[in-house]
Amino acid sequence: MKPTYEILVQGNNLRLKHDFLGIANVTLIRGRDGLMLFDTGGYISRLGLLKALRDRGIAPADIKTVFLSHLHFDHAHNVDLFAHARFVVSEREWEYSAHPHPDDLLMPWGIREQLSKSKVEFLSGEGQLDHGIHFFPAPGHTPGCYGLELETEDRGRVIIAGDAIKYAKEAILKRCDMAFDEVDVGTRTIQRILDRADRIVPGHFPELIRQPDGNFIWEESAPFELLVR
Template identity: 55%
Template sequence: MASARFGIDYEVIVKGNNLKLREGFLALANVTLIRTPDGPWLFDCGHFSNRIGVIKGLQRAGLTPADIKVVFLSHLHFDHANNIDLFPQARVIVSRREFDYAAAPHPEDILIPWLIQDQLRKHDLHFIEGDGELAPGIRHMAAPGHTPGLQVLILDTDSKGTVVLAGDAIKYVKEVMARRCDMAFDTAENGTASIRRILDMADRIVPGHFPELRRDGDAWLWDEPAELPLLIR
């Protein structure tokens, strides 16, 4: 848990991974709880495979879905947005560009959940564009590439410096090492520019599908293993 000068803490309550199948993937997205003076926020909310994990992760933090004041959706792929129905009382923040993109995604982008716009309209929906500040110590930044309307959150903290919750602007460490976008439904050039912008500003990064990364000089390291425990029943 990281403490912040603005009274902000963050914690990854559902840990993602980047595991692939020969056709498809097992990848789960990181879900991050942000504690603010005005109540808890959630950065992304996962999909049905980690639905129980989201609820239990909140329980471990002493919370229920009803306690979440804001859900910030980095983008609208199913693995980041499908569980939004668990939070009917929350204010939902997403970029206008991403919302519009969901109605007519790239022909090869089959990851947008059906009826996601209809589901979001049931919530207290707030649109953002470009870069800006959402609360003291919490900024948002446009990071197109993986999708055209992807947004990241930037947390200004004391103990861990500038922390970027990157979503799929940076999916896994491969993109950090290469400084290049690996999977783009917007353009690879935009994705690469977004990655480099994040790397230039961040002290820590929470990728979409990898453990939290920390800057160590010119290198990026991680302290926790990437894992997906499987139980046979």
Template identity: 35%
Template sequence: MTSTVEPLLLGRSMGSDEGSLGFCSVMLVTTVLPGAPAHRILFDTGHAGRRRALIRELHRVGLTPGDIDAVVLSHSHWDHVQNVDLFPRARVLMHPDELVYAESPGPDDLGVPPWTSSLLSAARPHPVRPDEQVVAGVRVLHLPGHTAGSIGLVVEASDGLHVLTGDAVSTAFAMGARRCAAAHHDLRLSEESIDLVGATADVVWPGHDRAFRVADGRPAGYLVEPTSLVFRVRGRPASPDDLATSPRPAT
């Protein structure tokens, strides 16, 4: 059995005075069993503003949305779930507590608009439990705190255990500080979830950051160098003036 993790869309922690860009990590987990076809799992799907980029990245690795066997949604926030409808053939997996949470999110949680439950219902998600095996070498890890039913995946890779965390561990800084970016459900549980990831993982794939190694429960160095985004205005790379000024009114 061989399992690999490949980032399709990189997670980034970026915002502005008008809101977050919501660029979460979207990962492809591929497991090959002897004598069987590859089993492909997508972990989170990103938001609608990244649909073209997600399809492009699937094509880059020789896949289409129809080639994905399962979609695991780490939690119900808009930036992690909106593109789930691109994968009608896939089995969609969520923690049952998250489906309940999406109906009535925390009072400070604006990341779960009222339409979220309709989106998830249309995806016909299958409830999964802690430590449930998705496929050989890939199991579910319950990471509550950020939301009630936040989950990750533990992947048995050739270089150790890779843990995909969603926003339970949003960045390397969050793990190092033992502080969830936003504990909408329960602060104590969010800290315990960070500790669980630290005790489990050799490599962490966070929700809004690059993958990093773990030593003694703490970040121990990124696996890849940072990359830059290219912002465009009317089809050309944006200048500082473009980003600092409002668009001209239509004439």
């Protein structure tokens, strides 16, 4: 059985003039060992995430593993909904979260304490998380960012990049934007992903698909509905 995936919460790169909306992609992965989430999104996506699971007949308790690409608020809030699960995060990101970059204001207070209530598995280097699911370091946005590479049946090599590639701009310019590590480090990560992927799930953008000329395009839109109440 090869892994399958689908985006439960569709992220986007919209922001306010001085603030972040922080709507990140949350991806459900079905692997040999059970259901896995890649990131849990921010509070702004909390109800939508629960609805997306419910619409698929999945309860939070059915999620066995939560893979956290990094620990920023828009990717690692809502971890309390899956306190029963095994959390997987890089050892480097865990260390970084205790002493983030002075300009990094996106690390939620109490995230280490919240995660410590559950089983946390720390990663270093590269390896296999499940059959056909490979983890790898993707530093740049933060020093401890990680991504997943999936060998799928019908979509080729899919890289769920998190904020290693946040939006199409980084894939087009092949340069890291908003780095709390080093821009050059993030740029090398982007190039690695572009070289290897048939499809990319960015952190805050629709899925990117490789074309015959090697460039990536997106075919899906990212709706953003606002309701006035």
